[in-house]
Amino acid sequence: MTESGTGTSEKNAIYVFAVCRAEEVPDVQGLTGVTRAEPVRSLRIGSLTAIVQTVRGADFTDEVWQKRLTDEAELERYARAHHEVVSAVAARFPTVPLPLATLYNGDERAARALASESTRFRTALTRIAHHAEWGIKVYAPVSRSAGDDTSEEQPAAAADRARPAPGAGRAYLERKRNLQSQREERQAASLRVADVVDADVSRIATESRRLRPHGNGAVGDGRVQVLNATYLVAGQRAAELDLLVAGLRERTGAHIEVSGPWVPYSFVGEV
Numbered sequence: 001m002t003e004s005g006t007g008t009s010e011k012n013a014i015y016v017f018a019v020c021r022a023e024e025v026p027d028v029q030g031l032t033g034v035t036r037a038e039p040v041r042s043l044r045i046g047s048l049t050a051i052v053q054t055v056r057g058a059d060f061t062d063e064v065w066q067k068r069l070t071d072e073a074e075l076e077r078y079a080r081a082h083h084e085v086v087s088a089v090a091a092r093f094p095t096v097p098l099p100l101a102t103l104y105n106g107d108e109r110a111a112r113a114l115a116s117e118s119t120r121f122r123t124a125l126t127r128i129a130h131h132a133e134w135g136i137k138v139y140a141p142v143s144r145s146a147g148d149d150t151s152e153e154q155p156a157a158a159a160d161r162a163r164p165a166p167g168a169g170r171a172y173l174e175r176k177r178n179l180q181s182q183r184e185e186r187q188a189a190s191l192r193v194a195d196v197v198d199a200d201v202s203r204i205a206t207e208s209r210r211l212r213p214h215g216n217g218a219v220g221d222g223r224v225q226v227l228n229a230t231y232l233v234a235g236q237r238a239a240e241l242d243l244l245v246a247g248l249r250e251r252t253g254a255h256i257e258v259s260g261p262w263v264p265y266s267f268v269g270e271v
Helices: 062-069 072-090 107-115 118-128 153-162 168-204 235-252
Strands: 012-020 040-045 048-056 095-097 131-141 207-211 223-234 255-262
Touching (some): 012 107, 048 072, 048 118, 168 207, 168 235, 223 235
Antiparallel strands (some): 012 048, 040 048, 131 223, 131 255, 207 223
């Protein structure tokens, strides 16, 4: 969507946070945006409204922005400022958030470029109106069977090396096969739980996206993530979602985390 990416170097540029469908002029007073130098404001685009802010073009050149991407604290500050504006507008109107650092060289060019995508905006706004995004993560506990603990097996193994008993090697291989079989069964059971949760939540969601689970080391407490998904849920079904998740926790015994409601970033398409 960006006319010149973050490569603008003119004195001023127009930073676009979002496009919304509002019957009235959105009240954006009090929002700081990404700079304190200029106010966040509205820019009318036909029947749609863009939420914008004038910024210094020199602050968003490719060179400056690439440097900013390597500064985690600075990047987080911009992301939070961007999200604050989007969330404030989305709390009142159907809103399509635009990517971080979407810039145009002036109001006229911004309006022209955004107007050229008005059909896509209207489609997305119709899809997400009166909906919110909810994230659901499912974790399966890493259960260790008695055979997984090799602390007692090591002395025995040393003794076996000194005085190998008949059939000791065969018994060892059999134990290893059993342990592997148990691990595979637990993994299969965990994936079945993930499928059950996803299928049940999808029934009350308008749309859903199943994402790649985070690696085992990401949680840090021994749990393994088996489902990482996001769902577009109508506002009037939020309570139903709460009840459904409570029932799934009881039924499956899995640890289920729910986050939201969020602005439906995942369901506005490529804008």
